[in-house]
Amino acid sequence: xxxxxxxxxxxxxxxxxxxxxxxxxxxSENNDIKLDETLNNITDKYWLKIYDSNxxxxxxxxxxxxxxxxxxxxxxxxxxxxxxxxxSKLKNEDIDEVIPFRVLTLNxxxxxxxxxxxxxxxxxxxxxxxxxxxxxxxxxxIFLIVLSYILANKIIQPxxxxxxxxxxxxxxxxxxRIVLPKNKDEIYELSKYLNEMFDRLQFAxxxxxxxxxxxxxxLKTPLTILRIFFEELSENKEVSTELKEKIQKQWKNIIRxxxxxxxLLELSALEAQISSEMKLLNLSELIQNIIDDxxxxxxxxxxxxxxxxxxxxxxxxxxxxxxxxFINLIDNAIKYNINNGKIIITAFEFKNxxxxxxxxxxxxxxxxxIAKIFDQFYRVEKSRSTKYGGAGLGxxxxxxxVRLHNGRxxxxxxxxxxxxxxxxxxxxxxxx
Amino acid sequence: MRILIVDxxxxxxxxxxxxxxxxxxxxxTVSDGEQAxxxxxxxxxxxxxxxxxxxxxxxxxxxxxxRSEKIDTPILMLTAKGALNDKVKGLDAGADDYLPKPFxxxxxxxxxxxxxxxxSHVGNAVLKLKNISLNTMTREITINGNPxxxxxxxxxxxxxxxxxxxxSVSRFTLAEHIWGDEFDPFTMSNxxxxxxxxxxxxxxxxxxxxxxxxxxxxxxxKED
Numbered sequence: 001x002x003x004x005x006x007x008x009x010x011x012x013x014x015x016x017x018x019x020x021x022x023x024x025x026x027x028s029e030n031n032d033i034k035l036d037e038t039l040n041n042i043t044d045k046y047w048l049k050i051y052d053s054n055x056x057x058x059x060x061x062x063x064x065x066x067x068x069x070x071x072x073x074x075x076x077x078x079x080x081x082x083x084x085x086x087x088s089k090l091k092n093e094d095i096d097e098v099i100p101f102r103v104l105t106l107n108x109x110x111x112x113x114x115x116x117x118x119x120x121x122x123x124x125x126x127x128x129x130x131x132x133x134x135x136x137x138x139x140x141x142i143f144l145i146v147l148s149y150i151l152a153n154k155i156i157q158p159x160x161x162x163x164x165x166x167x168x169x170x171x172x173x174x175x176x177r178i179v180l181p182k183n184k185d186e187i188y189e190l191s192k193y194l195n196e197m198f199d200r201l202q203f204a205x206x207x208x209x210x211x212x213x214x215x216x217x218x219l220k221t222p223l224t225i226l227r228i229f230f231e232e233l234s235e236n237k238e239v240s241t242e243l244k245e246k247i248q249k250q251w252k253n254i255i256r257x258x259x260x261x262x263x264l265l266e267l268s269a270l271e272a273q274i275s276s277e278m279k280l281l282n283l284s285e286l287i288q289n290i291i292d293d294x295x296x297x298x299x300x301x302x303x304x305x306x307x308x309x310x311x312x313x314x315x316x317x318x319x320x321x322x323x324x325x326f327i328n329l330i331d332n333a334i335k336y337n338i339n340n341g342k343i344i345i346t347a348f349e350f351k352n353x354x355x356x357x358x359x360x361x362x363x364x365x366x367x368x369x370i371a372k373i374f375d376q377f378y379r380v381e382k383s384r385s386t387k388y389g390g391a392g393l394g395x396x397x398x399x400x401x402v403r404l405h406n407g408r409x410x411x412x413x414x415x416x417x418x419x420x421x422x423x424x425x426x427x428x429x430x431x432x
Numbered sequence: 433m434r435i436l437i438v439d440x441x442x443x444x445x446x447x448x449x450x451x452x453x454x455x456x457x458x459x460x461t462v463s464d465g466e467q468a469x470x471x472x473x474x475x476x477x478x479x480x481x482x483x484x485x486x487x488x489x490x491x492x493x494x495x496x497x498x499r500s501e502k503i504d505t506p507i508l509m510l511t512a513k514g515a516l517n518d519k520v521k522g523l524d525a526g527a528d529d530y531l532p533k534p535f536x537x538x539x540x541x542x543x544x545x546x547x548x549x550x551x552s553h554v555g556n557a558v559l560k561l562k563n564i565s566l567n568t569m570t571r572e573i574t575i576n577g578n579p580x581x582x583x584x585x586x587x588x589x590x591x592x593x594x595x596x597x598x599x600s601v602s603r604f605t606l607a608e609h610i611w612g613d614e615f616d617p618f619t620m621s622n623x624x625x626x627x628x629x630x631x632x633x634x635x636x637x638x639x640x641x642x643x644x645x646x647x648x649x650x651x652x653x654k655e656d
Contacts, residue, residue, distance in 0.1 A: 220512040224534035225443040231537040232451065234600050234649060245648035248602065255604055255618050258534055262613060293611065296623035327614055335619070 001129075005122045006102060010077055013104035016046060017113045024050070024111060047101065047116040055112070069103055069116050076105045079119070158187040162194065173274065174202040209268045216265045223261070226254055263393040266324075267376075270400040276318040278405075283354060284312045286319070287345065290326050294334065303337055307345040315354050315426045317405055325401040328394040329420050333360035336418065349426060353407075356422040365413040373411055374399045433548065434458040434475075438468040438494070439483040439510065448481065451537055452544075465489025472498050477505050479548055484511040484522065492525050499526040506547040510535075532613075536605040542595035559594045561655055562642065564635055566594060575635055585610050586631045589624075593643065593653040602650035 023038050039048065039059060047067060050059040055071070067082055081098045100123065103116040158181050165178050177198060178191040230251060234244050291298075291305060298305055333343045341361040348355055365373065372378050377392040402409040407424040435457050439445050445461040452459045460475070462468050465486040472480065472494075484491035495507060509527040522530050528550070529543050546568065549556055557569035563576045571587060573580050582590065588610045593601060603621040610627075611620045628651060632643055644652050 217512045220533040221441050221444065225441070225447060227534050228444075228447040228451070228537050231602075231605075232447070234602070248649050251602065251604060252618070259616065259618065293615065296626045297620065300623050300626065323614065331616065331619070 002122065002126055005126065006079070006119065009102045009117055009119055009122065010104060013046075013102065013115050013117060014106075016042060017104055017106040017115050020048070020050070020113050020115070021106060021108050021111075024108070024113075045117070047118075049114045051112040051114070053110040053112075058111070067101075069101060069114070071105065071112070071114055072103075076107070078103050080116075158191070162187075162191060166194065169198065174198065174205055175274075206272075209272055212264055212268045216261045216268075219257070219261050223254065223258060227258075230254065260393075263397065267393055267397050267400065270321075270397060270404065273404055276321055276404045278316040278318055280314055281317055281319050281322070282312055283315055283317070283322070283347065283356075286322060287326055287330075287347070287356075290323065290330055291345075294330060297334055298343075301334060301337065302340045303334060303343055304341075305343045305345070308347075311348075313347055313349055313354055315424060317424065318401075321401045321404065325398050328398045329358050329422075332394060333358050333418075333420075336360065336362045338362055352426045354422075354424045354426055356424070357419055358422075359417050359419045361416055362418050364416065365411070365418060367413075370411055370413060374409075433478045434460070435479045435481065435544075436468070436471060436475075436477045437461045437481045438463075438465070438486065438491070439481070440464060440486055441483075444483075448540070451541070455541070463487070465491065465494045468494050469497055472503060472505070473501065478551070479544060480505055480507045481544070482507055482509050482527070484509060492521060495522070495525045495527060506551045508543055508547055536602075536608065538592065538596045538599065538601045538605045539609055541599070542592050542609070545595045559591070561594050561597055561653065564590070564594070566591060580634055582631070582634060583627075585627055586634065589627055589631055590635070593651065597653045597655050600646050600649050600652045604650075606651070 020039065020042060023042075027038075036059070039050075039061070042048075046061065047063045047069065048059070048061040049057055049064045049069075049071075051071070052058050069080055069082065072078055080101050080103055082101055083098050099118055099120050101116045102119045103114065106113040106115070162178055165176060169176050177195045180191050180195075181188050230247055233239055233247055239247075287307065291307060330343070330345075337343065337360050342359075343361075344357075344359040346355075346357050346359075374395050376396045378395075399409055402422065402424070405424050407422060409423075410421045412419045412421065435452055437445055437448050437452075437459060439448070439461075440463050442463070445463065449459045449461055460471065460477075462471055463486075466488045468480075468482070468486070469489065482491045482494060486494070489497075491509060491511075495509075498505075506528045507526070509522045509530045510533060511522070511530070512533045528547055531540065531543055549559075549568065557567055559566045559568060565574045565577075566587075567573070568591060573582055573587065573590070589606060592606065592609050603624045604617050606624050607615075607620040608617040611617060628643065628645075632638055632640055635642070637643055642654060644654055646652055
């Protein structure tokens with residue numbers, strides 16, 4: 001940038017030198033012309049010295065008087081720095097420092113024209129320009145960053161909304177839909193097609209749920225018939241005691257079927273629910289009542305149960321569902337316990353959440369199976385479930401109930417203990 | 433005593449009819465709501481067993497119809513729907529009791545007899561068997577005239593067995609009756625013995641001569 005400016009200065013100097021040269025040649029032809037006057041007109045702006053072939057000064061401008069710029073033989077364009085206080089005359093400024101001058105020499109037969117101009121203004125202008133460009137760039141880039149951030153947010157917001165909603169949609173909230181944007185752009189299309197996909201998913205899901213529920217209902221009647229038939233056989237005097245015992249053993253299968261149907265119906269009813277009716281209830285009492293009901297089972301298996309009832313814990317919940325939840329969990333803690341084992345139940349309230357942990361001694365659940373334990377029909381130990389006739393739906397039902405209560409459930413198994421941790425909000429803050 | 437069974441499932445009608453006839457009840461059966469209403473209006477019954485899911489007119493509507501005709505015959509509702517909602521609806525519509533399918537014959541007989549006793553037609557709240565006297569209303573029990581205290585579960589077992597006297601009752605059916613379907617009756621049936629042992633001691637039958645064990649089957653309360 002500086003070079004370009006200096007080139008321009010050089011061209012101006014060169015042109016002026018040519019004009020002076022021209023004037024000089026006129027002067028040599030005609031001595032009447034007053035050289036000084038002519039040159040003074042030109043050299044208002046410039047520093048000028050004219051030498052003859054012997055380097056004697058034949059003319060010098062006003063400024064050339066006070067500022068001494070050396071003549072360089074081998075160069076005809078150069079820059080010199082002059083330290084002079086009287087430059088102010090030329091510059092109309094108070095300058096006490098080094099001033100750069102651009103010098104041009106023109107050799108013409110018998111004369112040398114040395115012409116110069118201060119280029120301090122160019123330097124100042126360049127630095128000013130650079131500063132201006134810098135500030136401008138700074139401001140405009142900040143502006144651009146802010147603008148692009150706002151714009152990007154505006155563009156991304158609908159996508160973020162879609163993202164959030166698709167993440168939120170679970171089996172139980174399949175009725176939720178993306179709010180369609182006003183502009184019929186790509187986002188609108190995407191939202192529309194996603195919504196259509198959710199429609200199809202919901203339909204398929206509901207149909208599957210209905211199928212399970214309907215099938216279960218339909219199975220109940222034939223099961224009743226079978227049951228009554230078996231029971232009447234047990235009463236029939238023509239049937240031998242031996243056969244009656246065999247019949248009794250086959251009961252187990254009817255009972256399993258019966259329980260499976262009940263659990264399936266319960267699960268599909270829970271899954272179809274978005275929220276449940278909540279009332280303030282005493283959780284400590286609820287758990288104590290379940291333990292009382294299970295005492296014969298606990299005693300028979302020689303299990304000691306530790307439960308601190310000193311403080312009563314109240315929370316908003318669905319009593320029937322919470323009863324089912326704790327029955328399932330305590331029942332598991334008994335069934336999957338060891339002989340002379342232990343069950344430790346602790347419950348406390350912390351930061352508007354009720355934390356319940358049900359711990360039991362027992363065979364550890366392998367780490368990789370813990371994640372699957374809430375899945376339908378998943379069983380870690382096949383043998384146990386055959387003994388107790390479990391349907392493998394207990395924990396799935398438990399998880400659904402916890403979901404409806406806006407809580408959390410997790411299982412840990414280590415050091416010979418299996419622990420179910422529950423977190424239930426004290427107040428029902430669910431927005432359905 | 434005359435009982436009407438209303439169910440669209442032929443097997444259930446036949447089975448319940450057989451069961452009740454063996455117990456010396458007079459039984460009529462119909463398969464849809466329309467027939468049911470007609471029968472009930474022309475013939476007085478001591479009890480009606482009514483299925484909810486019926487062709488033509490459903491059970492709940494039959495119930496409302498006959499109650500609006502001022503017929504207060506006790507009604508035992510049967511349903512394949514297990515939801516609590518149906519139970520509430522049934523009882524609201526005027527049913528006296530509600531039995532979800534699949535049920536045991538013992539449970540069916542116990543509910544039926546309890547209903548018959550509660551209704552004005554019989555009106556006796558006290559069940560008697562040999563030296564045992566059990567009041568189903570006051571929940572009191574006397575052995576040889578001496579009041580005895582039983583736990584609620586022991587009382588429920590004895591009451592259930594008395595309603596089903598001379599009939600074998602499986603452990604599972606007993607467990608289902610006293611613990612309800614909240615608990616796994618299959619698991620709980622393993623723990624019935626403890627209650628039976630205590631109950632025998634309290635009714636003065638420590639050797640199980642009255643409350644007999646049927647090995648591999650269950651229990652029976654023998655009157656004779």
